[in-house]
Amino acid sequence: MLLDPDGNPVGVDLPTDDALIRAYAALVAARRLNDQAYALVRQGRLAVYPSSHGQEACQVAAAHVLSPGDWLFPTYRDTAAIAARGVDPVQALTLLKGDWHSGYDPVATRVAPQATPLATHLLHAVGVAHAGRLRGEDAVVMAICGDGATSEGDFHEALNFAAVFRTPVVFFVQNNEYAISVPLSRQTAAPSLAHKGIGYGIPGERVDGNDIAALLTVLGAAVEKARSGEGPQLVEAHTYRVQAHTNADDASRYRDADEVAPWIARDPITRVETYLRGRGLLDDQKAAGYAASAAEMAEHMRAGLNTDVVADYRDLFAYVYAEPTPQLREQQALVADELTREEVR
Amino acid sequence: MLLDPDGNPVGVDLPTDDALIRAYAALVAARRLNDQAYALVRQGRLAVYPSSHGQEACQVAAAHVLSPGDWLFPTYRDTAAIAARGVDPVQALTLLKGDWHSGYDPVATRVAPQATPLATHLLHAVGVAHAGRLRGEDAVVMAICGDGATSEGDFHEALNFAAVFRTPVVFFVQNNEYAISVPLSRQTAAPSLAHKGIGYGIPGERVDGNDIAALLTVLGAAVEKARSGEGPQLVEAHTYRVQAHTNADDASRYRDADEVAPWIARDPITRVETYLRGRGLLDDQKAAGYAASAAEMAEHMRAGLNTDVVADYRDLFAYVYAEPTPQLREQQALVADELTREEVR
Amino acid sequence: MATEKLTMATALNRALRDSMAADKSVVVFGEDVGPLGGVFRITDGLSAEFGEDRCFDTPLAESGILGMAIGMAMNGMRPVVEMQFDAFAYPAFEQLVSHAAKMRNRTRGRAEVPLVIRVPYAGGIGGVEHHCDSSEAYYAHTPGLHVLAPSCPADAYGLLRQAIASPDPVVFLEPKKLYFSRTEADLDSSVAPIGRAAIRRPGTDATLIAYGPAVPVALEAAEAAAQEGRSLQVVDVRSIVPFDDETVCEAVRSTGRAVVIAEAAGFASVSSEIAARVMERCFHHLHAPVRRVTGFDIPYPPPKLEHFQLPSVDRILDTVDDLQWEDS
Amino acid sequence: MATEKLTMATALNRALRDSMAADKSVVVFGEDVGPLGGVFRITDGLSAEFGEDRCFDTPLAESGILGMAIGMAMNGMRPVVEMQFDAFAYPAFEQLVSHAAKMRNRTRGRAEVPLVIRVPYAGGIGGVEHHCDSSEAYYAHTPGLHVLAPSCPADAYGLLRQAIASPDPVVFLEPKKLYFSRTEADLDSSVAPIGRAAIRRPGTDATLIAYGPAVPVALEAAEAAAQEGRSLQVVDVRSIVPFDDETVCEAVRSTGRAVVIAEAAGFASVSSEIAARVMERCFHHLHAPVRRVTGFDIPYPPPKLEHFQLPSVDRILDTVDDLQWEDS
Numbered sequence A, B: 001m002l003l004d005p006d007g008n009p010v011g012v013d014l015p016t017d018d019a020l021i022r023a024y025a026a027l028v029a030a031r032r033l034n035d036q037a038y039a040l041v042r043q044g045r046l047a048v049y050p051s052s053h054g055q056e057a058c059q060v061a062a063a064h065v066l067s068p069g070d071w072l073f074p075t076y077r078d079t080a081a082i083a084a085r086g087v088d089p090v091q092a093l094t095l096l097k098g099d100w101h102s103g104y105d106p107v108a109t110r111v112a113p114q115a116t117p118l119a120t121h122l123l124h125a126v127g128v129a130h131a132g133r134l135r136g137e138d139a140v141v142m143a144i145c146g147d148g149a150t151s152e153g154d155f156h157e158a159l160n161f162a163a164v165f166r167t168p169v170v171f172f173v174q175n176n177e178y179a180i181s182v183p184l185s186r187q188t189a190a191p192s193l194a195h196k197g198i199g200y201g202i203p204g205e206r207v208d209g210n211d212i213a214a215l216l217t218v219l220g221a222a223v224e225k226a227r228s229g230e231g232p233q234l235v236e237a238h239t240y241r242v243q244a245h246t247n248a249d250d251a252s253r254y255r256d257a258d259e260v261a262p263w264i265a266r267d268p269i270t271r272v273e274t275y276l277r278g279r280g281l282l283d284d285q286k287a288a289g290y291a292a293s294a295a296e297m298a299e300h301m302r303a304g305l306n307t308d309v310v311a312d313y314r315d316l317f318a319y320v321y322a323e324p325t326p327q328l329r330e331q332q333a334l335v336a337d338e339l340t341r342e343e344v345r
Numbered sequence C, D: 001m002a003t004e005k006l007t008m009a010t011a012l013n014r015a016l017r018d019s020m021a022a023d024k025s026v027v028v029f030g031e032d033v034g035p036l037g038g039v040f041r042i043t044d045g046l047s048a049e050f051g052e053d054r055c056f057d058t059p060l061a062e063s064g065i066l067g068m069a070i071g072m073a074m075n076g077m078r079p080v081v082e083m084q085f086d087a088f089a090y091p092a093f094e095q096l097v098s099h100a101a102k103m104r105n106r107t108r109g110r111a112e113v114p115l116v117i118r119v120p121y122a123g124g125i126g127g128v129e130h131h132c133d134s135s136e137a138y139y140a141h142t143p144g145l146h147v148l149a150p151s152c153p154a155d156a157y158g159l160l161r162q163a164i165a166s167p168d169p170v171v172f173l174e175p176k177k178l179y180f181s182r183t184e185a186d187l188d189s190s191v192a193p194i195g196r197a198a199i200r201r202p203g204t205d206a207t208l209i210a211y212g213p214a215v216p217v218a219l220e221a222a223e224a225a226a227q228e229g230r231s232l233q234v235v236d237v238r239s240i241v242p243f244d245d246e247t248v249c250e251a252v253r254s255t256g257r258a259v260v261i262a263e264a265a266g267f268a269s270v271s272s273e274i275a276a277r278v279m280e281r282c283f284h285h286l287h288a289p290v291r292r293v294t295g296f297d298i299p300y301p302p303p304k305l306e307h308f309q310l311p312s313v314d315r316i317l318d319t320v321d322d323l324q325w326e327d328s
């Protein structure tokens, strides 16, 4: 912890003022993104939204510690991190809008498609990092997963492969204490998730997941260690899923509101805001400026996501293979024929 | 370590004389079983044999620390452990003779079928243990795997489930330094395999895998801890695969004979034999007696495995389901018809 | 014995509850099946009613869930596990194919694994990737598994109770899009024996063969065809493995024409099997080849495009029109 | 351009070597593929020739192997991974179905995963459980994968080189029992394009359709039938996905009778698909239904019983005899 829950600095090696201001702006945008996405679900524009409300410090830090050549491997919950990395949130939300599976170019942006099958993408992260290293590049891969995902076999295999091949991956576990309804105590009997590094020979760190300053420092150090050839790193951020798993979930079935309240008090944005204001780095006017940028982004989201895209059936057949098989060509022709006849009717 | 490589006692809490003598007899039998099975491969009676030559102390200890109601979950390499647990080696070798997949009754013997898909059986072990515990029984499950198998996702899931449910399983890793041709260094970057317990909140112990006294003590303690409700235990025995992976393997392609020699010197049988003779618990006459029992067992193996069983095609259809489906009945009738017509010809 | 109007979700919940009450070796576990009652609420109330030992949440790992279930089944229990969505059963594939399906055979029947793997499956719910797979072919192709797919609350209840009572492992496919539609059912008298298809609608001109989520669509198509004067028979397969050759072939022989309907991608699928075996067995009764209306051989589409993938009334009727009618 | 006598194992090894020499983004990894050269020696010498970075052993975890391969493929490499035996590919099933097969589609072609999954497959080698599965149906049913199964050294070489060059993920099924039989082949001129079947033997009375390990058996059966005066055509499918409807259907139309032969369990299998599509497409050319000679719907038998499971010359000829010949 570098900032205590009340925003008082308790550590020594705080990130630079610039980094914290930049992070603050991104936090405000991330919160706005979460709120806007939730609203869009209510309006029927998104099918569902797994919010990172309350986890925005993790989201922002994961993106901000990366250099341009680095990669980010996010989960379904990490839309805000993807946006913080520079991907258009409208593109990022294509999945949940339902127009296509993934809306941005993972190779151009160096942001992998948001992974739904838990922990599976951690192995892709290892592969991307290993390929880069074989070519002599110094790119680092930031791979995010949740506390629940640490129970999957792929989590184990990914950490182990990364360790054996000394692959430059930072495994970043956002421990928000829940996997849908299942609390952390049902996920592990270990003292912490960071302890999981030991069985692979990977250094593990724990960090307060609502403290942007600590996150920037710890994740930043992990990235640089990975880059300098020290092999993979494991960072567990302890945070909390303030809202339900998604809007479709009913958290009252499995946890008391009492449990949530203290976490709302530990909000990651207020904490850094208090600090920045105390240091004179932020005032009402500046804050209003960041809020305005965030509002602009929200407006862009609404504009981009309130459109009805006319779904083109040909897309269904165009990307299955580099070249459609004869079978797919037949099947596409069948739909084309149906549509022609429909038009005629 | 309780006995040093030369057979000198170095620990304090040695197993009882009785236990060591019983173990010695079983070690002699285990070695004989390995040798006999190898010979049967050469004679074309077994398809293949993954020997536990040099690992017999692990084999015997894994069986001897169990009480009658406990379960053993072995791998393909653990035929000697199965025999030490009281299963007829002829039945145990049914798999490799090729008459059927598994030759003994796993429920009656409380010995699971030898598992080939690596680490998968560790989860079954957790399930068996959990079911027993739900019924209020105090049975413990001894689940064996190799160093290579620790890399599989199922290893991770098994240890984690066992830890979360505090299931009475002893995970016993026979680290023989190789997974076929792949050395331990390619399997893990951790300081030891016992360290893997930490990430699950499971106590991990390392033990000299060629020291029967230490194995009996450490595994025995682990079994009793598991039984008394302390949850799962992890024990890594450091040993060595003295022979090739199986007779079909050519170890010279991946390791030097130099590497093997010191391990032959560390033979688990001579070590305890030296100790027992030193203590006056074993003399030539007694040793000859154990050798004779082992020879008798080998004779029984030859007799049982040198027979040509007439394969009954009906077995193929009888056990797929409790009741054959109509489809299987048709398929069986087809073979019956073929055989009738063959006889006629 | 009373008939009541209820959803498939309720019927399934009732089947679990009744099975647990009847046999204390029945245990239910998986992800979020405890206090939450499952993301589809199929296990609602079970952990409260039967206690934590009988219905519980596990760590998040499907191979772990199934592997542990196999062990428990080997040791006297009857586990019923839930895979949260179709595509999230794939991590358990090795446990399913190499162990659940083979344990009885491996041990000459000495180790039984009476367990049920419940899989909310298939599409039509506007779900995103990985939440709409029709994975029945993987299971149906694997010897040693029974594979069931109900299409209505009554069958859902009857088949699930039998699946739980079965000494063999059963993959129980629950069509998600039918979870919450209500129909009349008399659960007490629900008898849908494993291995028996059902004629859902009589008809004389052609036979529609469907299972799970495709059955209501087939019935709708038959209704529409009736308006146009064509009489379509509808067979609900229900039990994919074992397959009811008798009922299905007799139905097809009676009409001489058939269309197999399924949501799954068509290539090397259950509908390939049905088409092939019907043609093998009814060849000389057929006026036209058996045709298939299936999903295309593509990954399940995103929500906005899924209507192209799902067998529709129009596509079924077009295909029926193609069955080489003498008068056309 | 010279013809030489060589085994399929040698042809495969040569294909890997030539592909690695031609393109330095090709990397080979898996279990025991390094110094040992693979348990079947298919990767023999590659790590010595191309170095540890190009051909290497991994930790023992198949999901890990395929998952890492997917990542490497996303980042400019062309991984060729080995699954040691058929049944040991199952742990990688989720990576295969939910990622390898779908990554291109998911990203509208922006992320390609050019990779090859080599699977020594099928039986006939006296192998114990888990070492003899014919798993092609699982792969063929999964949209987004190409699935190839060569039956001779020349095709093995040609198809593997093309699989490695392909921008799409390819499951490459290597019939274990054919690894070490020698045939004449001219590797340099081996052209077996993905998606094209081959007529292996002309014939006029009926068509045998086979792939992989079943092809030599089909040829033997055709030879035996010729002795008895019956002329059987043999088609080698080679490319299961994409499937060559043109060649296969043209062949069947020319004879009017067909038998599909495969080792895998028959239910919901590749042979179901072939039988179904051939009957759909050639219905009015057929004198009898297309029949199948496949493995039974049972777990692969233990060595002493496997001869009952494998399609045999006699079983094929019996089935051909059953094709409703006018004169019988």
Ligand SMILES: Cc1ncc(C[n+]2csc(CCOP(=O)(O)OP(=O)(O)O)c2C)c(N)n1
Residues within 6 Å of the ligand: A077, A116, A117, A118, A145, A146, A147, A148, A149, A150, A176, A178, A179, A180, A241, A245, C031, C060, C084, C088, C091
């Ligand atoms: C392999 C797999 N199994 C199940 C699911 C269904 N599922 C989606 S999110 C989730 C909980 C994940 O919890 P955690 O990893 O802690 O991430 P969080 O949602 O808290 O960010 C589950 C079970 C899935 N997506 N993938």
Ligand SMILES: Cc1ncc(C[n+]2csc(CCOP(=O)(O)OP(=O)(O)O)c2C)c(N)n1
Residues within 6 Å of the ligand: B077, B116, B117, B118, B145, B146, B147, B148, B149, B150, B176, B178, B179, B180, B241, B245, D031, D060, D084, D088, D091
């Ligand atoms: C899932 C799976 N993958 C691959 C194999 C093939 N295989 C059999 S034994 C073996 C090596 C196992 O090494 P280890 O776990 O150390 O056990 P050991 O043979 O040394 O006793 C391999 C790779 C397998 N049996 N199962």
Ligand SMILES: [Mg+2]
Residues within 6 Å of the ligand: A146, A147, A148, A174, A175, A176, A177, A178, A179, A180, A241
């Ligand atoms: Mg979580």
Ligand SMILES: [Mg+2]
Residues within 6 Å of the ligand: B146, B147, B148, B174, B175, B176, B177, B178, B179, B180
């Ligand atoms: Mg080993």
